Amino acid sequence: MIRAAGPPIPRTALIVGLCAVIPPVWAVLNAQSGAMPLPGGLGPERVILAYTALLVCFMGGALWGQSARASRPSDQISGAVAAICPVAPVLFAGIFGWPLFWPLMAGLVIVPAVDALMVWRAAVPGWWVKLRGAMSLITLVCLAYFR
Secondary structure, three states, X not given: OEOOOOOOEOHHHHHHHHHHOHHHHHHHHHHHHOOOOOHHHOOHHXXXXXXXXXXXXXXXXXXXXXXXXXXXXXXXXXXXXXXXOOOXXXXXXXXHOOOOHHHHHHHHHHHHHHHHHHHHOOOOOOHHHHHHHHHHHHHHHHHHOOO
16 A cells, blocks of 8 residues: 555555556657557547546546445435536537537546545545546646647
8 A cells, every 4th residue: 555645545546547547648758759659540639538538437437336335325316416527528528529628628627526525425435536636637637738
């Protein structure tokens, strides 16, 4: 376990979290150098947009799963509604054909806020916000590089 202010982040969660930010960091490094292209002309901007959409949806889904474990039905419902909040901007962008950049930025900002709510309600462990907040921030900064 890694020790810092607040509850420690389990080592496995930290390793998986660090691996989760490899694609956005790769996208920025590749955009700067062009040294690591993907086959089929898949450029770094398309990679980061697709990956960030996947990440935001995964983070919302993980919150949904955590809220389903709540003992009170009202906590399950409110947790599920809160879990949809980070995904909603991305979903609406997809439905209405809007560009994904700003909805993804919104989703990455909403994730830590919803995580903090879930920690406050004791639906997730205290280290959850530290790990996912850092992942969201790194991905947000990498995504902002493309605008």
